[in-house]
Amino acid sequence: MRVFSSPADRRRALLALLGVLVGFVGLYVAVRQYLPFLMDARALRAWVAEFGPLAPLAFVIVQAVQVVVAPIPGQAIALMGGYLFGPVAGTVYSLLGVLIGSAIAFQLAKRFGRPFVERVFHEEIVAGFDGFVERIGVPGLFLFVVVPGLPDDMICFLSGLTTWRLRTFLPVMALGRLPSYALTVYAGDELANGRAGLALGLLALVAVLSVAGYYNQDRIRAFVESIAG
Template sequence: MPRPRRLFRTHDTKRSALVAALALAATGLLLAFLVTRVDVLATPAAVERFVRGFGVLAPLAFVLLQAVQVVAAPIPGQVLAFVAGYLFGPVWGTVYGVTGATIGSYVAFSLARRFGRPYVERVLHDDALGWLDAFSHDHGLLALFCVFLIPGLPDDVVCFVAGLTDLDVKKMTAVAALGRTPGFFAAAYAGSNAAHGRYDTALVVLAALAAVALGAWIYRERIRDALTA
């Protein structure tokens, strides 16, 4: 008789990983609080100045900032993806952006997995939990991939919701990285073109992303229902 799947794991290595994730989350939440107070990252130009201020450590600062964005969400993810391309080019901008977002996703998954539904209900709006059904079936990982792939869907919020399921955290983290990569590359590509003065190309790419994001947001409930069908 197969053993039932457990929602929480108690291996020492996973405990250590969770402690590290919680430490990152605490640091990120503190930074996010300071950011909202001083209004330092309100625009792409402000983000650029902030990251450049770290000099040779700018890539590391950006990765951590992207991770914070996923957990605390004080900064629109599209802004950071665009700035990543502006600062580091389309390839490295995508690498740094996806790396940071993946770290943040792992933290969000782990926080929800550790503290459960009461914690998630405190940090999210009630309607966000409607996405839980999308990840409660055999196609949960595919549904999660679609959420990260389509710009405009609440992917950061979904990280906390998906953490309440029995899906494997490592697999969810990998899916988050793969799903976000196309959108992050597109935004970074636009940022890189803007950095080189090719504003027409940048605007076309941004307009396409905005159109997809707007459509996904308007029809988010229909998309959610389709993912649970």
């Protein structure tokens, strides 16, 4: 099966991927040149540790807010989590924040209903996903959120419009989001340890998967529905 449905999609995907990679490299060079103290991961982690539990608490809050408000990509925050807290704690804090944000989005939609969700997202977009979560069920939702680049934050709101319970929804989100977040956190830890080549390789992998997912949303939705159905 082709990854992209047309040459135009393939060109757009390559340009987007190139932009992401250039952005990461540019950020790395800029930080190294103008904010060199951030390159001393050991000193930075020691400084963060001085704040005690406030540092991970603040990180978890930021990660939760990005799910509901989405001004910052969650992967960028996860990368910072790996750099500041290491692979294990960074993954735990990232996933905890994402799950808290997902639960808030789910409960807001459950409490205020479709009109609220249509104010957060355009009503035509919401209409395009009518019944999607109900049709695909638990296995389908896992397949949908495990692919980076798909609108998984929006799915949190849409899931709140279904008859699902929070105790069913959250484990699916945790398992589905874990792989890409763990990879990104690990990349952040590799940056902290001075292994920029491996870190950029991991970020490139996540970027490739994200771009492919973004430009194949409709095909992935159709595939998930066919499997779940």
